[in-house]
Amino acid sequence: MKQNRQLSRSRLCLKYLNSRPYLKATILFAAIAPLSLNVSQGHQVKQDLKPSNTLTVVAVQGPTTVFQQDGFTHGFGYDLARSYAKSMDLRLDLKTVKDNATALRWVKQGKAEFALSTASIAAIENAKLTAVEGSCGAQPILEKYGLDTNFSWVFKSAEDPLALTATGHLCQNKNTGTIQQLASFYDRNYVKESDMVKVDKDLQKRLPIYQASFKQSAKKHDLDWHFLAAIGYQESYLRPDSVSPTGVRGVMMLTSSTARAMGVKDRTDATQSIQGGAKYMQLMLDEYDHIPYPDRNWYALVAYNMGPGTVRSIRKRLERQGKNPDQWVNVYNYLERNQRANGRYRQAVQYVKRIRVYMEHIKSNELAQL
Template structure:
């Protein structure tokens, strides 16, 4: 009886402690996340917090009805000790769920599958399987799951050397591979694929692990909090929120084209400077990020002012003759006139689809620029018939491709449409845009153009976007 009494007291005390952690968060109205400052976890863009892990953590805080406080760990290996001290609530930092780590923290259910890959320079054809690492020096950050996996390979008889770097980000090691400074590194598949657009000369050679999963970590005595995290992931995977966040960062990684991206990186230096001032002034006037316009322009013409499509669209922004004429363009191949008219046209489409919000509105406007406003209206009508939100790009991504089928386009006002084309168009623009954001290219800020002193008075500029 005494033993039972002691057990009951301990059990109740444990339950109380577990409950108090979650209750403390709810009472304080704030939850603290530990993460890392990098492209896939958390970073600031235009003074706004962003990043895949950050967006998930923010969604979880909203799910609980509390504010999110972010703590950046100075070193990767410092996150778990800091969590154990109770200075944070959970870790969201692309942590691989590992038995070794489970000795110290509890993990959520896996929310994203990954594999560890060997990363080499594109010209390196000497590594095609883990056994080819024999005699190679592999550079990795200290304290990662990569280190554990490489030691397992060494124990299996693969004579490789591990060079450990103190808290050097995996992205930096990928960059060093791309620049030929080191021969081999290891990266999780999500990190590797995300960085291919920035460092196209670094490629995935072969996997060295089976499928693993990323998870969030909490204190071992925070079972109630862990339960809420698992419920949260289940909910957002069912309602589409997880896919929305995932697609924001990773949807375009499979669109990687080495030859195209190499040309893009080169033309950012050789062609873009010829037009950057015009782009910046036009974009600023209409309220767009100039880098988005530059990305769209590259998709349209590869920064070639004499480009002409099979359909007759011409110039840097690929204007059709009717569109150019309606915007007062006298010389469609004049870069200044073509750019200003193209941005004005995009702005008019952005205004037209004003019922859509945020990125949905931008993507729908870009799609209309690509295939025409009429096809977008048809796709919206199909979305309504399918009980989908016609003002969500995720809905139109489903309905636009249907316009290639006779069953759908025979009833559409504007007929047949190559419905996959605008989806590919937007995916590529967002890749180019993302690269420009990461390039760190900074030009001087231009004031909004004076209406009395326009760059080209023949182009009618719409009012500044709110």
Template sequence: MTGGKKAQRARPHRKALQLLQRINRRHVKLAVAGTLAITSLSLQPVRNALDQIRSSGELHLVGVSSPGTFFQQDGHIHGLQYELARQFANELGVKLVVDPVESPQRVLHAIRRNQAQLALTGITAEDPRLKRLRVSDPVIEVRQQLVQRNDQIPPASLQDLGGRVIGVMAGTAEASHLKSQLRGVDGVKLVELRQGQTLDLLSLLDEGRIDFVAVNSQDFDAFRPLFPALRDSLSLDRTDGVSWVFLKSQDQSLYQAAQDFLARKQADGTLQRLTDFYSNGNVFDSYGARSFSRDIAKRLPRYQGDFEKQSRAQGLDWRLLAAISYQESKWNPDAVSPTGVRGLMMLTSSTAAAMGVKDRTHAGESIQGGTAYFKQIHDKVPASVPEPDRTWMALAAYNMGPGHMIQARKLTKRLKGDPDSWLDVSRNLRQLAQENRRRGKPAPDVGQALHYVQQVRRYYDAIALNTSVQREATRVAALDFDISTTTALR
């Protein structure tokens, strides 16, 4: 009995010991597993920024929607900087996601907080605000210049600016350069705009509140359709670059990939072709800007309702339809060409008949017929072609015939280009014309087609600019700026 009681008393102790042993074994297993997991993670390579973008499938871009960067119209985006960034994203095998913001300050805020991987600021690479960020090689070159009103006598030199008031955005490269150049000019005053944009500076000049504005050539070229009373003035003899902007960190993988991409696009001529396509050329010189401004004010309101009606019916941007009509007839319903096309949309008699137009000089009928015809052509462009390439190809086909565009896309594919890219297809149009002539086939008028697409694009953007930008007098009157004389800066 005694031995049995001892044995019974010993059992709880053995059970406790066995429990402790099991717990210890479990802890050992957990510890070993944790160690192995940590070791495994440490052996895996750390993904850099470029790998993370490829893994996510998206490249996030933040920028100011403006003529100098990209346009957002009717749900589509186009513009030199956008086209280039889209090509970069395509090379990375990812989708470009665009986040438009209101000002360069918001762009810089977003990129510094890593809310986007690529920034389009629209400001020059030497701008002091970019000092703590990583800046690419220039995408485009711009020159610094003064802008004045048409009714002013142009200055022959900086010395002629004494007693004049010059506006510039505060804290910019233009402001810094201007101050250094004007130190020897007595009495000149600087208006440094602390808030707002180039548009506001040009508005101050247009209203006669200041005498000159210092801007880069790209900005003035882009906004010129809004300001027919302004013109180029004295050059400030300085060339700067507009660049892509990235967060500055030890990880340079994305930045280096962008640098390599831009170098290749510079070498193969892509940058120059994009710059040429998105420039306004001399379309909006002093005469052209005045003529366009007059037509926007007096002629467009007569027909805008018809453009908007057909826009709703066919699902096309009314401003694009208006741009086609302006290129065709300058919104003149009685326009007639030597070849017999006539009306607002300059329809041939056969096209008019096919579209049910009985009177080509009737504005509403002409717009209806021209829109229906363009819609047919636009719908025939393959679904694989993205916007805005789809619109550019449709415009070329509208001008030179859909058959030539089909041939051009086939030729581009044969030459290892991208048949869905207008930039690639347009580059091969001249070769198509040469091959057709050699074979005795009808050849497209390439020069006319390329000019037509570019002109419609210019008018499209100018109409969008005029109808979307509001220059409120009360807002401009309340702008925050400093006025200082250069004599105080010595």
């Protein structure tokens, strides 16, 4: 009976939104937040998307939506859309366009089922489209982590079955803490702006020297070279003579045993170090070949930093707790919750988040130069 009342309220909200198609759907979220995805609604969505079983989503690249370059796709909005598509057993086809106006036009023309957008309410109103809050009313969380509070999923109309199922999915993610965890991981304030000035200077000065080696080694091991270069910067600031108190050294800060295993004879030789680091990273990625990208990259980074044995132990603990060890948000949440008690976990959180920031910075600079 309670669920029937909630469904009735949801339908009323949709009817209200349909009569006022420019209204952002805060009320809709409040009405259906307690609901999980309805099977019949999901079936209707799948029927509408046959025969391809593909969910086409359009977005403008940005810190809150998605980073997509050279086959490496990740981002706050992308992760939410990816989990939504998976919940519907659909293949996500995410397209990026140059600006929000183009993204909204795609939705209007039926080229995409919806848009991940940071467009203003006025722009969405002018396009006569319907938007739902991408954070399910959790704008304070987005603001805390430097993400755009205008983030929304934009649909052609409030009557679109996707609007209701997507809303339920987003609110479910809010209620389970997933939105909080994703926002924390994609924190735009994690590296201070003043620190990024130094990062930028370092990269401008040193990256051109080793860029060819990063590209060559990345290509050999099927990696994104920006990803590999970001690891190198986190490890050594791209200084081949770097040495840690524990004896790791070189651009990729390899231990002597890892260097030997990767065929590196001289760890202070930048080319050898980068080649060895790329080979070792590929081994870490192979350890998690059952986990889809981009999550596999984050697992591999934690393993690169802490060792695959530690990651296996964390995954077993999560499994005993009844949580899916193959979901990055669960591993990240475990590391973050326990980082005060375990310095290695704190280091791993810092390691992965900083590499993500550096990778995005390198990618953004390269795109700006095109």
